[in-house]
Amino acid sequence: MDRCLKLERRTALRRIAGLAAGVFFLDVPALTGCSSGPTGDATVRLPLAGLPEGRRSNVVVSGLTVELVRDGSSVRARSLLCTHQGCTVRWDDAAQLYKCPCHKGTYDASGNVVSGAPTRPLDAYPFVIENGEVLVRPLPTKAS
Ligand code: FES
Numbered sequence: 001m002d003r004c005l006k007l008e009r010r011t012a013l014r015r016i017a018g019l020a021a022g023v024f025f026l027d028v029p030a031l032t033g034c035s036s037g038p039t040g041d042a043t044v045r046l047p048l049a050g051l052p053e054g055r056r057s058n059v060v061v062s063g064l065t066v067e068l069v070r071d072g073s074s075v076r077a078r079s080l081l082c083t084h085q086g087c088t089v090r091w092d093d094a095a096q097l098y099k100c101p102c103h104k105g106t107y108d109a110s111g112n113v114v115s116g117a118p119t120r121p122l123d124a125y126p127f128v129i130e131n132g133e134v135l136v137r138p139l140p141t142k143a144s
Contacts, residue, residue: 043061043135043136043137044059044060045133045135046059046134046136047132047133047134048075048129048134051068051069051070051075052070053070053072054069054070055069056068056091057069061125061136061137061138062139064079064139065080065081065088066078066079066080066125066136067079068134068136073129075127075129075134076124077124077125077126077127077136078111078122078123078124079123079124079125080122081122081123082100082118083113083119083120083122084100084103084105084116084118084119085102085103087100087101087102088101089105089107096108096109097109098111098122100116100118103116104116104117105118107121107122111123123139125137125138125139126140
């Protein structure tokens with residue numbers, strides 16, 4: 001286990017209490033790109049109050065890392081998997097871009113492709129906010 005992940009877990013445990021079993025929440029500083037946690041197929045629930053305004057935080061939904069950013073009473077839920085070949089992108093705060101380490105693809109803050117091999121934006125995850133909780137749902141499966 002790397003140092004970054006240990007620090008994230010410690011931070012998450014301090015900040016997030018009372019989450020349902022099987023849900024693991026990581027509070028991830030920008031630029032680290034660290035993410036991990038147990039996997040599960042169910043909708044992820046977490047308290048909206050546990051998401052600091054404007055800060056990037058990661059959760060794992062059906063085994064995939066999803067970045068959450070609170071914006072007032074709403075949330076942005078975005079896949080961190082590059083749409084080219086699925087590498088994990090990292091937010092570069094200085095450049096204000098998501099950067100893919102595999103083939104140098106970049107995305108803007110809205111997840112739209114800026115340069116490189118990707119041809120479509122980062123996926124947005126469906127979510128709802130109910131009774132003070134954010135429920136992030138797995139991406140719908142694509143028909144073949
Ligand atoms: Fe991201 Fe190729 S996997 S640019």
